[in-house]
Amino acid sequence: MDGKVYIVGAGPGGLDLLTKRAEKVLKEADVILYDELIGDDLKKFLKETKAELIDVGKRAGKHKKRQDEINRLLVEYAKRGKKVVRLKGGDPFVFGRGGEEAEFLAEHGITFEVVPGISSAIAVPAYAGIPITHRAFDPAVVFITGREARERLNWEALAKLNATIVILMGVSTLRKNVERLLKHGKDPNTPVAIIERGCTKDQRVIVAPLKEIADVAEKGGVKAPAVIVIGDVVKLRDKLAKFLRFDEYDGGDS
Numbered sequence: 001m002d003g004k005v006y007i008v009g010a011g012p013g014g015l016d017l018l019t020k021r022a023e024k025v026l027k028e029a030d031v032i033l034y035d036e037l038i039g040d041d042l043k044k045f046l047k048e049t050k051a052e053l054i055d056v057g058k059r060a061g062k063h064k065k066r067q068d069e070i071n072r073l074l075v076e077y078a079k080r081g082k083k084v085v086r087l088k089g090g091d092p093f094v095f096g097r098g099g100e101e102a103e104f105l106a107e108h109g110i111t112f113e114v115v116p117g118i119s120s121a122i123a124v125p126a127y128a129g130i131p132i133t134h135r136a137f138d139p140a141v142v143f144i145t146g147r148e149a150r151e152r153l154n155w156e157a158l159a160k161l162n163a164t165i166v167i168l169m170g171v172s173t174l175r176k177n178v179e180r181l182l183k184h185g186k187d188p189n190t191p192v193a194i195i196e197r198g199c200t201k202d203q204r205v206i207v208a209p210l211k212e213i214a215d216v217a218e219k220g221g222v223k224a225p226a227v228i229v230i231g232d233v234v235k236l237r238d239k240l241a242k243f244l245r246f247d248e249y250d251g252g253d254s
């Protein structure tokens with residue numbers, strides 16, 4: 001009999017933000033294929049499970065395991081009757097290719113389940129003292145990927161929309177994307193926060209107006225992974241971060 005694949009969200013970093021369902025599924029798994037973006041305590045937890053662990057985010061030479069190879073492994077293990085976990089950072093269906101994996105499994109007749117995770121798109125700003133919605137500010141939030149959005153996104157519409165913009169995978173394309181927003185009329189004084197390694201003890205937060213953020217980020221040596229928040233809600237951080245204390249982290253003031 002075929003096994004089953006669980007496409008599981010690991011949350012944005014610490015073990016504390018793993019869901020109970022994810023914890024249960026991981027403890028019962030025969031095989032776990034996991035990504036790069038996972039915190040050390042989670043890796044330690046994985047080692048304590050009975051599962052065979054496969055690091056598909058590990059770079060052999062410069063290349064990660066390719067998506068088609070990961071898809072093939074998921075099907076192969078499931079066909080051997082295994083309980084397979086595909087563990088991904090944050091939520092598997094938020095810029096995580098979980099949708100592509102689910103499609104592949106369905107095409108190959110493999111039963112699967114999705115275990116949603118806490119997405120970095122929401123949790124990382126929250127840990128930095130930025131509620132991505134607030135009634136006093138923009139009435140919408142738009143999540144975009146900094147990488148693929150370049151050609152496919154309507155930047156003009158985005159610049160004109162009164163929405164908070166949250167960008168994932170946006171560090172290397174920050175300058176270009178800021179230029180696009182400014183060119184289409186976004187207010188140059190709109191506050192921007194870049195939160196590096198959010199929800200971990202190494203969290204760092206950088207805040208500057210849209211017109212200056214690319215220079216400030218370059219000077220500060222900002223590196224991925226980072227979540228970028230563009231919008232007036234960023235102003236709330238001044239008020240909230242002073243009193244925001246996590247038991248395990250210092251709140252990442254820079």
Ligand SMILES: C[S@@+](CC[C@H](N)C(=O)[O-])C[C@H]1O[C@@H](n2cnc3c(N)ncnc32)[C@H](O)[C@@H]1O
Pocket residue numbers: 012013037088089090091092093094095096118119120121124167168169170195196197198199200224225226227
């Ligand atoms: C391939 S996407 C995966 C997103 C994931 N599925 C989610 O829901 O969080 C990777 C991007 O997520 C963001 N990210 C994930 N974890 C993060 C963290 N702890 N701190 C900052 N950004 C993070 C970064 O923008 C990174 O480039």
